[in-house]
Amino acid sequence: MSDIGYLESKEGDAQLGDYIALLKPRVMSLVVFTAFVGLVVAPVPVHPFVGFIAILFIALGGGASAALNMWYDADIDKIMRRTANRPIPAGRMTGGEALGFGLGLSGISCVMLALATNVFSGLFLAFTIFFYAVVYTIWLKRSTPQNIVIGGAAGAFPPMIGWAVATGGISVEPVAMFMLVFLWTPPHFWALALFMKEDYSNAGVPMLTVTHGRKSTRKHIFAYTLILAPIAIGTGFTSIGGPVYLAVALVLNLMFIQGAWRILKRDEAAAQADSYKVEKRVFYFSLLYLFGHFAALLVEKCLDMMGVSQMFGWF
């Protein structure tokens, strides 16, 4: 292309908003919050500025993997209504731009995290990006209906990275936080899949609702909430837990299981009759569920720092 041709070409002239959309800001908020909690509840204090920079680059690393995801999935994004207006399928950006942006941001975020904190954290972030972009997006998303389960691992790594930023390693507590997000993701997304009439089948993505049917999806949601509950409550007995967390976890898990039970007991006719009222309620409750657990961990840390936990003999 000549210089004049380049100047006159409007193709690929993305605006700043398109680059921000490429980072999936709403998903990033979960990454920021859980990584922040992982960093704060760790037993080693971190300088506030270093902590802020660490969270920033963990979030940018998550955003970079989202950009790589949008680059690879541009063909199916074009088919699905919900994603058709993303920068690449809408024609505001070329796939190459998104790929370059994603790869560049991945490199910067991992190197900067390693330099600002420790090499282990940088490598862990690199592994997380690889896991989401390659293992989930390229390999498993289009080949198995369990894609949500495995993809959930990528979203569950941030609290572990936050912990690694502070301590330089991994122990049972960050693994508990990982398991909490990992096991929460399937019932959260399948509840959404039940009431969102997505055209996944047209796009060739094997969603559980399509491959195994809605009845089976309801069973899966209930099974996962049952597996999730002991993990979530058990976290209360680790060094980051305490009475406040245990009380919150107990209430939230009972409510989540009750919601999943109601989903299990419904059939499609009843769900359609009231426009998936129960499924929608459980989906929105699942957001509160995750926020509540991590907020309770923060409260426990505050109580610990004020010496309240020791006063009541809790470790």
Place this chain on the structure above:
Amino acid sequence: MAITKDHELHKRRLTRNLGLGGALIAFCVIVFGLTIVKVKNGSMMQGFDHEPRVSMTPAVEPVK
């Protein structure tokens, strides 16, 4: 009236140019901030290039 005329390309790319500028400034602030924090948290620095380091020389007993 401006003495130069902006090409239409500049208007089209205004937001991304501003974004890139903002990102570069933010990056400089981050590196500067990290340098300050790392230096402040670092171990004691000593500048004894052509004389014995005070911290490495044996303590001298005061003469009675």
